[in-house]
Amino acid sequence: MKTIDKVNASLNDCIGDLLRKQSDNGSWEFCFEGSSIMTDAYMIILIRTLKWTNEEKLVMALVERIRSKQAPNGSWKVYTDEKESNLSATIEAYFSLLYSGYVTKDDANMLKAERFILDHGGLAKSDWLTKMMLALNGQIKWPTIVKSIPIEIMIIPKWAPINIYNLVGYARAHWIPIIVCSNLDTSVVHEQTPKLSHLPSREEKEEDHRLLDGLKILHHYVKNSVKKLASTPRELQRKAFKNAENYMLDRIEENGTLYSYFSASFFMIYSLMALGYDKDHPIIKNAFWGMKSYLCRNLSGAGDPIFVQNSPxxxxxxxxxxxxxxxxxxxxxxxxxxxxxxxxxxxxxxxxxxxxxxxxxxxxxxxxxxxxxxxxxxxxxxxxxxxxxxxxxxxxxxxxxxxxxxxxxxxxxQNDDGGWSAFEKNTDNYLLSLIPFRYEDRVLFDPSTADLTGRTLYFLGKYTTMSKDSEKIREAIKWLEHHQQEDGSWYGRWGNCYIYGTWAAVTGLKAVGVPSTDPMVGNAVNWLLSIQNRDGGWGESCSSDIRNHYVPLHHSTPSQTAWALDALIASSEKPTPQIEKGIHALTGLMEASDWRTEYPTGAAIPGGYYIHYHSYKYIWPLQTLGNYRNKYGS
Known part of the structure; x- marks a missing residue:
């Protein structure tokens, strides 16, 4: 079959399938599936913490899903090819399963999980979000480096060099509840709460000192700043807690969730209880119902497990x-x-x-x-x-x-540096890296990125009449030029990872008139061709996001194959053999249904949370095949 015939057949099948899946209100409601079991685990933990006994069916369903994800060695992974498995995910799964009451520490699978946790350093070696959950539930003491962030940061003016608004909003929505709880030494424990005292929880002293150096600077700055305010320390602290409470209440969406995120809402509920709210308060109940509305089921077959989305x-x-x-x-x-x-x-x-x-x-x-x-x-x-x-x-x-x-x-x-970030403008105050959080440059802040900048250029070039010589476009091109990797790729923040960033940059540059002979485009094309798989497709491991360089998956995925092909199509006036081979690989992947089509290609927290968008097996192949036909087809 000719390539164009194969493209047409795939397009027709895909479009027909999508039109049948459209909701009555005009939207498409596909699942947003986190690669970690964090949201499932936290839902169980929250239900047990609140002692709500009318959610047993949900607890049992989530227990079954978590257990189904366990690896043979007792651990849980965040992505399929994660070599060492994931300590934090394993701790979250282990604790939530115990808290559910449907498993015991002596079960064979739990003994394996316990051994994995012990062999990898115990609770002390988990990531910060996991530590916050453990502290809230009385399993570890609040780490000194978190307790050192004073609540008074909530009354530092927005114009100050260090203030809570230096963080990007999604980080702020998580950290403000955490700061409230750490300052109040919050721990919610009752007779059903499991005890993980058999797992090591103390940090190594040298790590404490290393991280505390930064926190001491932050703590000193905040305390000295608030001294200038005409109030007593007690009044300032009371005002700071009130500001934190108001921050959360003012950002609750209509469905009850904080900032529309399950994870932020989880921490908000604990912080509101720490501030004196009863567990049956309407705000807490509404938050829970909003979080429960994020339940989703993969409808690919009968009996598919239910899971909790972090944000649909x-x-x-x-x-x-x-x-x-x-x-x-x-x-x-x-x-x-x-x-x-x-x-x-x-x-x-x-x-x-x-x-x-x-x-x-x-x-x-x-x-x-x-x-x-x-x-x-x-x-x-x-x-x-x-x-x-x-x-x-x-x-x-x-x-x-x-x-x-x-x-x-x-x-x-548009940021002052010429690029675009995801959510907020010019949130790049790296003084806030004093807060001890891994990958702070990508998690606490919202810097310009190649994927956002490239996709914005694509829109401006294809869908507006803005002059290609306008200052905004010129500055964005300069930003991309400055941030291209030596090998010709670009790092993509919200997709996985260098293939994603390179695709966005190339298609954006081409849309605003940058010729294919430009070294930026030529080097990017050469890099994409150098990593094409033997089957004609492309695939990148989530490990790239952790190691800060391209790591091959050694298998092809639909999204990444479509991204790479789309960049090549944008850069070539005629279909090349590599493009033709890629198109055949892509159309084959569209008919597949295995781990390659479910491999997470969306990114959130490096090393901790990636996303399998159930829509992506449709979106990106459809976009790329459409572009192929529009450019090369008869």
Whole structure:
């Protein structure tokens, strides 16, 4: 079969399948599945902590899912090829299973898990989020380096060199509840709480001293700053706790969750109880029901386990799928496109959020990730939605107004260095790396990234009439040029990882007129060709995100194959043998259903949390095959 015939057949099958899956409200509701069992474990822990006895079916379902993910050596992994398994995930699974009451420490699988934890250093060697959970549930003492972050940081003005708003919003939404609990030495323990005293929990002293050096500077700065305020220390502390409480309450979404995240809501519930809220308080109950609404089931077969999403990806999936379907040739007046457009229009933000702290003079106009997200817009969702809105705006004034608001907001969010970050503008105060958190540059802050910058350039070049010589575009190109790796790749923050960043950068550069003869593009193409698998596809390990260089998966995945191909198609006027081979690999992967199609290709916390988007096996192959046909097909 000719390549174009294979492309057409795959496109038709994919589009037909997607149109059948569209919801009545115009959206597509695919699962957002974290690679870790963290959310499942934390749900069990929360239900047991709150002593809510009417959730046994849910607890049993989550217990079964967690147990199904255990490796033969007793551990849990965060991604399939993780060589040493994952200590933090194993601790979270072990504790939650014990807390469920449906397993005991003497069960064979639990003894294996215990041995793995002991062999890898015990509780003391877990990551910080896991340690926070353990401290909240009385399994370890609050680490000194966390208790050293004073609650008074909540009353430091926003204009100060160090203040809580130096953190990006999603980090802030987690750390503020944690700071509240650590300052109050919160520990929620009752008769059903398991005891993990048989597992080592003390940090090595030299590590404490090394990390405390940074915290001492932060602590000294905060305490000296608040001394200048005309209040007693007790009054200042009371005000700081109140500010923390108000911060959380002001950012609760309509479904009860904090910032729309399961994980942030988990810590918020503990902090509200620490501040005196009863466990049956309506705010806590609403938060739980919002978190429970994130339950999802992979509908690929009967008996598939239920799991908890950290934040459903409905807006993201709908925007990308609608754009890909239009790109693949479905008419704009098709009922599916009309319904999807109306859904996206209804989800444009009209509220100010934390993004306005560093960008106060621009009205709202972006889009967020989740259906219930109203205050946390981001650059990626906004450009994805705007690509759909652009097409619909040609015949409908409502969409033209939305387009103007969205583009104005998008352009205003460009960082001073020329790039775009995900959520907030100019949050790159590396003084806050004094807070002891792994990968602080990628987790605490929101710096410009190649994926966000490239995808924004792609939108500006393809969907606006902005001059390619405009200052904003020139500055973004300079940013990409400055941040290209020596091997020709770019690091991608929110996808896995160098293939993702390189695809976004190349397609963005090409969209704004950078020729394929430019060294940036040429070096990137050569790098992509150098890592093509024998089967014609591409695949990258999550380990790349940890090691800060490309690590091959040695297998091909649909998303990564589509990303690499899309960059090559954008850069080549004619289909090359490598592109042809890649297209055949991609169409084959679209028909597969195994671990390769479920391998996480979305990124969140390096080394700790990656994402299997159930929509990605449709979105990116559909986009790439559409581009292939539009450029090379008859």
């Amino acid at each position: 990806s409905t807006v993201w999936d709908t925007a990308l799928l609608t754009g890909a379907i239009i790109n693949a040739g479905v008419p704009v007046h098709n009922d599916a496109i009309t319904k999807a457009g109306a859904y996206l229009l209804s989800r444009q933000h009209d509220k100010y959020g934390d993004w306005a702290v560093n960008n106060p003079d621009v009205p709202p106009g972006g889009w967020g990730f989740s259906d219930i997200n109203t205050i946390v817009p981001d650059i990626d969702d906004t450009t994805a939605a705007l690509r759909v809105v652009t097409v619909l705006a040609q015949s409908d004034g409502r969409y033209r107004e939305a387009w103007n608001k969205g583009v104005r907001w998008l352009l205003s969010m």
